[in-house]
Amino acid sequence: MFEVRYTDLAARIGRLETPHGVVETPAFVPVVHPVRQTISPQFLKDMGFGLVITNAYITLKQYGDEARRRGIHDIIGFDGVVMTDSGGYQVLEYGSVEVEPATMAQFEKDIKSDIPIPLDKPTGYGLPYERAKEYVDITLENSKETLRVVGDTDAVWVGPVQGAEHFDLVEKSAMALDGMGFQFMALGSPVELMEAYEFATLARMIARAKKAVPSKPIHLFGAGHPLTIPVAIALGCDTFDSASYMLYAKDDRYMHPGGTVRLGELAYLPCQCAVCVSYTADELRALPKERRMLEVAKHNLHVLKAEVDATKQAIMDGRLWEYVMQKARAHPKLMEAVQLFASDEFGYLAEGTAAFKEKAIFFFDAIDQHRPEARRYRRLTSEFRSQKKTLMLFPEGEVHPFYSTRGFRELVKKFPGAQLATYNPFLGVIPAEISDVFPASHNVTARVERDSSNYPTFVESLKSFTANNNFDEIITVADAFMKQAMAEAKLNARVEDYSDHVIERL
Structure with a gap:
């Protein structure tokens, strides 16, 4: 019928x-x-x-x-x-x-x-x-x-x-x-x-x-x-x-x-x-x-x-x-x-949303952190477990996935044995190993100044990812958004200032 x-x-x-x-x-x-x-x-x-x-x-x-x-x-x-x-x-x-x-x-x-x-x-x-x-x-x-x-x-x-x-x-x-x-x-x-x-x-x-x-x-x-x-x-x-x-x-x-x-x-x-x-x-x-x-x-x-x-x-x-x-x-x-x-009342919207889409999804402002694809990815990262003792967090770039970039290769050389991950205000922490999973590999994010207080899902992702793994050291290349989020998450990390040439400076 x-x-x-x-x-x-x-x-x-x-x-x-x-x-x-x-x-x-x-x-x-x-x-x-x-x-x-x-x-x-x-x-x-x-x-x-x-x-x-x-x-x-x-x-x-x-x-x-x-x-x-x-x-x-x-x-x-x-x-x-x-x-x-x-x-x-x-x-x-x-x-x-x-x-x-x-x-x-x-x-x-x-x-x-x-x-x-x-x-x-x-x-x-x-x-x-x-x-x-x-x-x-x-x-x-x-x-x-x-x-x-x-x-x-x-x-x-x-x-x-x-x-x-x-x-x-x-x-x-x-x-x-x-x-x-x-x-x-x-x-x-x-x-x-x-x-x-x-x-x-x-x-x-x-x-x-x-x-x-x-x-x-x-x-x-x-x-x-x-x-x-x-x-x-x-x-x-x-x-x-x-x-x-x-x-x-x-x-x-x-x-x-x-x-x-x-x-x-x-x-x-x-x-x-x-x-x-x-x-x-x-x-x-x-x-x-x-x-x-x-x-x-x-x-x-x-x-x-x-x-x-x-x-x-x-x-x-x-x-x-x-x-x-x-x-x-x-x-x-x-x-x-x-x-x-x-709200959770509208969680049913995820049921009809595809697990993978051929086209990149767009992130504009705070409401987009709640779209089903972003929620689904944050749940995936919450289950990620690393055996490494050092976490290196780096701002997400324009090229996806992260592990295919020159920056990733440079970071591997500078931080051998570290768990490498990027971060995105909408998706939270993105471990390199699953940076090719939709939508981490298929998104376009508007590059504007953001206040992390409007992105509680990011702060929660940051807290849960670090709490669920046993890192002895956390190094963060932090833009203004990340610095504010770290303060809200009470994250103890070594902070490196963000710049376009941060890899070379490190």
Whole structure:
């Protein structure tokens, strides 16, 4: 049903099989209104959106038995894969809907939805714990009733995970739905979190759901901002839906890779999609309102699809960490979220990160010490044991591996019998014997002045490496960073000042 082809961090490029074909994930899922859809579903299909989501509750109210007879694909005019929301959004907005969960489940089965969702009770954001728990329990009961009603089916039924900022409820919800046998999970209630720019809370919510169901595909409701897409994918979300492309267009909001901007603020259109090459900014603003809304919505769809494709390429290249960090710098609240990647709560990001990558990884600033490849290498060096009694530490150079350099050969002559190692602020101590192991042999580090107090992992690597080996003497060619780190680690060593010609001077 769900086959994973490539991974990086918790992101997955996969194949999701449904009754109406295969969907490649990660995928943005445009919301299609079953009655008043401005942009034709066929246009969406032609753009490359093979999966759309529509509202089964509105379809039931508007079409009733006609929808049962024709099927949802004919109703909305889309021959690709269709996901149906059973009315949870209306419940969130209005408190309830005039339909029972069993009736809604049977209707979604009757209209042949490929990826149907049971009628849930969204917790939203800011709900007191006891009320949120009540809503989670209602959703779980509705979901259990749904499976009883629909019985055997080819459709990919989705388990709606609720709980929002109450992370234990998120985990409870996900585990219960997994136990019921749902093939696909969907995280509810993120829209209000994103509207409040609570990206850190959203990240923790995703992480808790992934902890409960690490292998099953996960859908994220209401994620339609170009900045949130790479982060959501990196955290493990496989699909995400939104009507943002149209809602933003109605408000004259023009999407771009770094966010959105009011159309009235643009002197130029910084895009090369079919819309933007057809108009100047002034010409686009001058269009009649309905036509302008349509054109901006088409542009917004282009940006969303391009963002997904760029993220998928970053997965293929093994550069998703770099891409996410680049995107996070577009907004401080998003950077708050990615700073959480340093915590053990997000240790699961390492599971999908390759042990070796063909391309060198990049180290820029302090957050990069926590990327999975660096963590993995520091664990390796913590297990390294040397039989030598003298340790010679030298700053990492531009050439890798260390043992292939002229400097290494010179140090061997000057310090025969010593354990030679280089050091890197992100990787810690790098013994010469394993300096050819990824990523010690495959990294590019920005050469800037650093404060070791911002690199606790380096100080810990230095302390553990020296504590785990029985060196009688430690000699360190120390730059300013290393001198500060040695003081923090309380390392007793003979210090040689760093210079470009330090080997000759020694």
